[in-house]
Amino acid sequence: MPVPRQRRLRGGIDLGGTKIEAIVVDQSYSVLGRARGPTPTAGGPEEVATAMAAVMREAAIAASVDAAALTGVGVGSPGKVDQATGAVAGARNLPGWNGSFALGPTLEQLLDTQVALGNDVEVATNAELVLGAGRPYQSLLGVNWGTGVGGGIVIGRKLWIGRGDAGEIGHTVVRQGGHRCTCGRRGCVEAYAGRAAMEIQARKLHGSGKQTALFEIMRERKRDRLTSSIWQRALEAGDRVAARLIDDAVSALGAGIASAINLLDVEAVIIGGGLGVRLGAPYVERIVAAMAPHLFVSDRPPHVHLSGLGDLSGALGATLIAPKRGRAAHVAPADAPS
Amino acid sequence: MPVPRQRRLRGGIDLGGTKIEAIVVDQSYSVLGRARGPTPTAGGPEEVATAMAAVMREAAIAASVDAAALTGVGVGSPGKVDQATGAVAGARNLPGWNGSFALGPTLEQLLDTQVALGNDVEVATNAELVLGAGRPYQSLLGVNWGTGVGGGIVIGRKLWIGRGDAGEIGHTVVRQGGHRCTCGRRGCVEAYAGRAAMEIQARKLHGSGKQTALFEIMRERKRDRLTSSIWQRALEAGDRVAARLIDDAVSALGAGIASAINLLDVEAVIIGGGLGVRLGAPYVERIVAAMAPHLFVSDRPPHVHLSGLGDLSGALGATLIAPKRGRAAHVAPADAPS
DSSP: OOOOOGGEEEEEEEEEEEEEEEEOTTTTEEEEEEEEEOOOOOOOOHHHHHHHHHHHHEEEEEEOOOGGHHHHHHESSSSSSEEETTEOOOTTTSTTOOEEEEEEHHHHHHHHHHHHHHHHHHHHHHHHHHSSTTTTTTTTEEEEEESSEEEEETTTTEEOOOOTTTOOOOOBBTTTOOSSSSSSSSSSHHHHHSHHHHHHHHHHHHHHOOOOOOHHHHHTOOOSSSOOOHHHHHHHHOOOHHHHHHHHHHHHHHHHHHHHHHHHSSSSSEHHHHHHHHHHHHHHHHHHHHHGGGGGSTTSOOEEESSSSSSHHHHHHHHSSSSSSGGGGGGGGGGSSO | OOGGGGOOOOEEEEEEESSSEEEEEEOOOEEEEEEEEEESSOOOHHHHHHHHHHHHHHHHTTTTSSSGGGSEEEEESSSSSTTTTTEOEEEEEETTTTEEEEEEHHHHHHHOEEEEEEEEEHHHHHHHHHHHHHTTSEEEEEEEEEESSEEEEEEEEEETTTTTTTOOGOOOOOOOOSBBBBSSOBHHHHHHHHHHHHHHHHHHHHHHTTSSSSSHHHOOOOEEEEHHHHHHHHHHOOOHHHHHHHHHHHHHHHHHHHEEEEEHOEEEEEEEHHHHHHHOOOHHHHHHHHGGGOOSTTTTTOOEEOOSSSSGHHHHHHHHSOOOOOOGGGGGGGGGOO
């Protein structure tokens, strides 16, 4: 018997360096349930997978559905994703995840449904292209300004992934011999603009006696790291250390994105990610201003937009890759792929 | 009457910031004649067009053919090329060429044959793709290391030109707030690696008392600028100023190309251009070494090749866009495009 139409719900999980976001959508991508939890900062991949399954189950409950009844769950994951085996390797912004871990199969067991994996920034870029700010464009660059700085390239309305790893705009070198990046290299955009790298700099400045409210706000809000909302509060309070580090971040993003435009000349740039979405339009305007002096064709800058899907671009993008027909065994012949 | 098959020869002109190279090829792209002349350093676009026509005629004579008997001539030009009108604008490495000039129509009159124009780096990249080192690849980045630093992107064996201006790898920012580039911006790859920018730096260092043989060699060889062969001679003689400036150039190229690979993840990089071809394989190896510390996926670097067509990639690429059927009036109905 075909799976009833009203049961054709899918899940999407966005695994970030700071938080896990899960949603349940119907066939028209309306969000029926959502949930969010912090990404574990200790342990290893197993702990992360357990936390992901818990957040997904919570979103399913919010949508009044059992997770096992979803036709499938899509996951946007950092690191190198092997779509065939469901393994994720080198997700360096996650705890103890330097090797490879079978994230897909583990989640399938925990959730009792099919799971498909994709690269986090690629799925988010695809979500903007299909459902968000990228809809009018043939070519664009998605920039994910969060714990790290990732990117996705769209050419001819298709994701361009190169040999599998295209889009690493966070590792464009903007200052030869500059700051050490969290990737170990020097002078990358992410060394200035990644939330993780900014936190390292803030701790250094704080440790060397510079006054900042960043860590006070962190303690008040019972957090163990400087989340995007903590940065936002500190900036609103006129914190000088926060302002200086954000200035450097905006400047590095401007130079890196302008360099990418000089090379690719795509129609649009879409800025998302935890920091991008939290700081919002005024900071997109600041990035546009920081790009301007570096644009080779200066009289025809690209369109630059804030993510149209906000916090949900990653999770919505994950639902776009979620299995849509349920387990093969549950699919009646009439409903099988033609 | 159809044009006789043996007369189906085409011309190609590569207009560089330092020299003009012209060739005549047959249908299998064998070079039957070639000539070369310096690019005028004074005057304006008219003078450049006159010099181009003279070099083209010389190449035709070497191929025992009259320029007017060529089915057409292709031109690879710097600046912004309007293929429909044959106008070239903003070729800033050429004398007095800040505005727009009808290069195509002017050459058609001077040479009495059809002329088609293309962007210099795009035609050179296409030549490498079709006839040279790029033949095995689906995706690549062509880098033209010459008076300026240009680039061409190939994706799915097709040139990607974005909104018309993709490929400007020379204007990737590698040092925020760094040297002033010849484009007026700061910290671009070209500010360190372009022959024109390197000459400005050499004159500064020479003027401030640094010992260098560069300008002596220039006078001996009766040149009015530091050509690629002058740089090569100075390097071979152990000139310290030349070595230091080339070190900076290699380092900037390494950072810029690695950033482009992090973003695009293409299979191969092909290095050509006046300096690239003149300095050759040992310097390609040095660029590969300078890229290494910046490659995000460090265990799978792209293939990096020296141009397979050497000095002729620009001119051969120009012949690929040359009109192949002669003037419409000379073409019999049986030979007209179907």
